[in-house]
Amino acid sequence: MDQPVAKRITITALQNACREGRKIAMLTCYDATFAAVLEEAGVDVLLVGDSLGNVIQGRSSTLPVTLDDMVYHVRCVERGTHKAFIMADMPFGTFQLSPQETFRNAAHLMAAGAQMIKIEGGRHMTETTGFLASRGIPVCAHIGLTPQSVHQLGGYRVQGKNASEARQLCEDALLLQEAGASLLLMELIPAALGEEITRSLSIPTIGIGAGPACSGQVLVLHDMLGISPGILPRFVRNFMTDANSIQSAVSNYVTAVKSGEFPAHEHVF
Numbered sequence: 450m451d452q453p454v455a456k457r458i459t460i461t462a463l464q465n466a467c468r469e470g471r472k473i474a475m476l477t478c479y480d481a482t483f484a485a486v487l488e489e490a491g492v493d494v495l496l497v498g499d500s501l502g503n504v505i506q507g508r509s510s511t512l513p514v515t516l517d518d519m520v521y522h523v524r525c526v527e528r529g530t531h532k533a534f535i536m537a538d539m540p541f542g543t544f545q546l547s548p549q550e551t552f553r554n555a556a557h558l559m560a561a562g563a564q565m566i567k568i569e570g571g572r573h574m575t576e577t578t579g580f581l582a583s584r585g586i587p588v589c590a591h592i593g594l595t596p597q598s599v600h601q602l603g604g605y606r607v608q609g610k611n612a613s614e615a616r617q618l619c620e621d622a623l624l625l626q627e628a629g630a631s632l633l634l635m636e637l638i639p640a641a642l643g644e645e646i647t648r649s650l651s652i653p654t655i656g657i658g659a660g661p662a663c664s665g666q667v668l669v670l671h672d673m674l675g676i677s678p679g680i681l682p683r684f685v686r687n688f689m690t691d692a693n694s695i696q697s698a699v700s701n702y703v704t705a706v707k708s709g710e711f712p713a714h715e716h717v718f
């Protein structure tokens with residue numbers, strides 16, 4: 450007889466957590482072994498991010514990551530877990546042309562085991578977001594610093610610092626929610642703006658360098674373990690510094706996010 454299967458965290462559970470003021474702990478993850486460690490430590494959401502281009506493939510940006518790469522890593526993460534919610538990035542070039550083509554590409558990630566896909570971009574992605582959401586594919590919108598547009602943005606810089614950029618991001622967030630996004634990820638924006646957007650939405654927000662008011666936090670796994678090459682961005686805390694194992698570093702991250710201790714003053718803009 451089949452073993453009883455633990456139920457996976459659902460989008461409804463994440464929305465309930467947000468409504469009840471319980472923070473969501475999310476980390477990037479790219480393989481089965483880490484997926485099991487992260488799940489055991491209590492991470493709610495595993496993001497199979499296209500940051501795998503940087504930390505797994507050794508590229509200088511996320512732009513070369515392909516849909517096949519993403520499908521492979523989603524399958525690996527899915528095999529290593531039975532409870533965590535799995536989100537997958539739509540890589541560069543797979544969602545910009547039409548909602549129909551995006552649906553076809555997103556369907557491969559969902560079939561591989563993703564429960565939600567993430568799309569970088571603001572108001573210009575509302576039509577695609579609505580198209581996917583109305584056809585059974587939950588969408589996490591990603592605004593602020595969108596790494597796939599690094600060349601357009603002129604580098605990895607804090608977004609929304611002046612009034613007109615901030616207003617545009619607030620409007621984008623509302624438009625994406627109205628279009629059907631189930632979650633909003635905000636990257637590298639001032640903490641005050643992260644708070645304003647979080648308050649204006651009914652869907653959960655996840656921050657990375659977006660301040661402590663977000664409904665949850667995410668970091669790139671290799672950054673928070675202190676093994677990414679180069680200097681860590683200001684919004685990262687190295688959780689290995691005070692831990693004697695990867696498992697306890699990740700547990701400490703979960704506790705710090707859920708208690709509101711991370712991000713602290715020194716991690717925000």
Ligand code: KIV
Binds near residue numbers: 496498501669
């Ligand atoms: O790919 C990724 O790791 C991401 C994070 C920066 C949120 O999108």
